[in-house]
Amino acid sequence: xxxxxxxxxxxxxxxxxxxxGAPSDAIGSHETYESVAGIAAAGVIPAGLPARALxxxxxxxxxxxxxxxxxxxxxxxxxxxxxxxxNWGWGNYDGKWALDYMRDxxxxxxxxxxxxxxxxxxxxxxxxxxxxxxxxxxxxxxxRLGLLAYYPTLLLAIAGSIAMWRRRARxxxxxxxxxxxxxxxxxxxTYGQTRFRAAAExxxxxxxxxxxxxxxxxxxxxxxxxxxxxxxx
Numbered sequence: 001x002x003x004x005x006x007x008x009x010x011x012x013x014x015x016x017x018x019x020x021g022a023p024s025d026a027i028g029s030h031e032t033y034e035s036v037a038g039i040a041a042a043g044v045i046p047a048g049l050p051a052r053a054l055x056x057x058x059x060x061x062x063x064x065x066x067x068x069x070x071x072x073x074x075x076x077x078x079x080x081x082x083x084x085x086x087n088w089g090w091g092n093y094d095g096k097w098a099l100d101y102m103r104d105x106x107x108x109x110x111x112x113x114x115x116x117x118x119x120x121x122x123x124x125x126x127x128x129x130x131x132x133x134x135x136x137x138x139x140x141x142x143x144r145l146g147l148l149a150y151y152p153t154l155l156l157a158i159a160g161s162i163a164m165w166r167r168r169a170r171x172x173x174x175x176x177x178x179x180x181x182x183x184x185x186x187x188x189x190t191y192g193q194t195r196f197r198a199a200a201e202x203x204x205x206x207x208x209x210x211x212x213x214x215x216x217x218x219x220x221x222x223x224x225x226x227x228x229x230x231x232x233x
Contacts, residue, residue: 044131061101117184119192122150129194153208160210176203 045051056075059066066073078101087097118124126147133143164173180200187196213219 061097061104113188116187116190116192120184120187120194120196121154122147122194124192153204156209156211156215157204157207158211159215160207160212163210163214164207176207179203 054074056073056077057066058078059076061078066076085095085098086093091097115124119126119128122129129147130140130143134140161173161177164170164176180197180203183196183199187193213223
């Protein structure tokens with residue numbers, strides 16, 4: 001009997017201590033959760049997205065119920081992961097699901113192609129590359145400095161191209177433009193990235209030099225004099 005009372009008393013004490021500690025434990029766990037959530041939410045909002053929560057739902061290919069609902073959805077989403085070839089087991093293993101998706105968005109092809117080309121030549125949202133390159137381990141200031149050097153070079157290269165066309169140096173101009181044309185076609189059917197234009201940058205440098213000599217005749221005269229002096233010597 002005495003043993004039973006002893007065990008009963010010990011059980012009551014454990015229960016009371018647990019109840020008394022519950023609020024503090026709950027507060028502690030709540031604070032920990034908030035701190036973890038705050039850390040997870042830290043970061044920079046990608047360019048082009050509003051500073052608010054976006055609301056959207058999954059909608060399959062060919063479906064229009066979101067549009068027909070009249071609700072101003074921010075976005076719709078569709079999975080593109082392993083399994084698309086047969087619609088994750090719901091279709092034949094022939095890739096028809098992917099073709100249906102492309103047909104469903106055929107009107108956006110010109111816009112997507114323009115964005116790919118514009119991104120490659122830093123004409124469409126060029127500052128996005130600052131974040132992309134940083135994610136690949138490059139310093140942001142290097143990307144910004146590259147953009148500052150690129151735009152004057154591009155403008156001078158355009159001036160040089162016009163000058164060569166007017167002077168009927170079109171065969172040489174064509175040879176210089178082939179890399180730019182070929183890479184533009186390549187990114188139009190794949191995806192855009194600034195590093196893809198590396199193949200055309202030697203041509204840009206040469207055309208930019210022609211542009212400098214065209215826009216600043218004095219530099220051209222000095223360059224010719226230096227050339228003549230070296231030949232005479």
